[in-house]
Amino acid sequence: MIQVALWTAGSLLLIQLLLLVYILISKSSQARFEKKVEDVQLKVQAKYLSYISGDAAIEPRLPKSEKIHVEVLERLLNGVADNTASPFEKKRIQEIAQTHLSTIYQTKLTESSWADRINALYFIEEFMLIDLKEKVWEHLLSLRHEDEEYRQTLKVLASLQDERMINYIVQQGEIPIGLTKELFRRFTPNSFHRLLTELEKKDQLVPESIELAFIDYCGESGNYEFLSFIEKKIDDSRKEVRLRALRSLCQYQYCTDTTWIRRFFVSEQWEERMYAAKLTGIMTLTEYNDDLVFLAGDQIWWVRFAACDAIKKVPDGEILLEYISTHHEDTYARDMAQQTLTMREGHL
Structure with a gap:
């Protein structure tokens, strides 16, 4: 038994020593590679920046070692791509990447590890490699x-403006809203028009997550081209769609017709009463002052807050809040009016 224990302990110690040697060799190898990359980058950086900017006509040469060649190019091109708004420089970066990196990334997408594939996808998007x-x-x-x-x-496909993406996300099913909005941020106006066509088809059942993401994105981006579509959604039978539409209108800070707002002041859904009050304040619709005074006594705190905050935004709003704080029949309304008067704009 003692011999077996000693043999086991010795084996474990040997394995640990071998692992330590492997780690030290790997770190040393990585350090040597990093030093070579830094030396090459330092040597060619100024020339490459001149070539990318158009000040130099001839592209600098890089080492024959593919690994170093790729690493240096990725660092140089990525650094410029992240810090330039010049169409010429972006085009030059794209051309360089297509010449030297496209084939490598194409191979990595099919033959490399998961991490290498992710890395390749990142650079394909960063360098806008349309050919891939x-x-x-x-x-x-x-x-x-x-x-x-x-x-x-x-x-990547959204950034490369692949026309198949619209049909794909519509037919794919419930893609998470957060991811869908990230895709929308990469779309061109033409892609949005094609998506809107799909959303407005009567015979097309579009996943609700896509519709909600579209409504959210329109409000967040302030794209008035799609305002009429958002306004139609306030009459939707689905509560979540109506709420997203109301929130987007608050982000737009505008709607073409305000007569519909009044009916939301008496909605059974407290969120709708809240958004109606917020939009009234944002647009300073004084014709709804009486409705806001009524909502100041709502049973839901967020509705009372939105109503009093809206009153504060309209002309002579603080005078009206003073009146509410002393004369409103509802105790909660008086408290909220007083609280609103003493808070800084937009803060509790």
């Missing part, structure tokens, strides 16, 4: 799990 659009689409269709690789692949 079809390969990325094939990669999407080959994926079996909706993980980070799947999400990154969708983002």
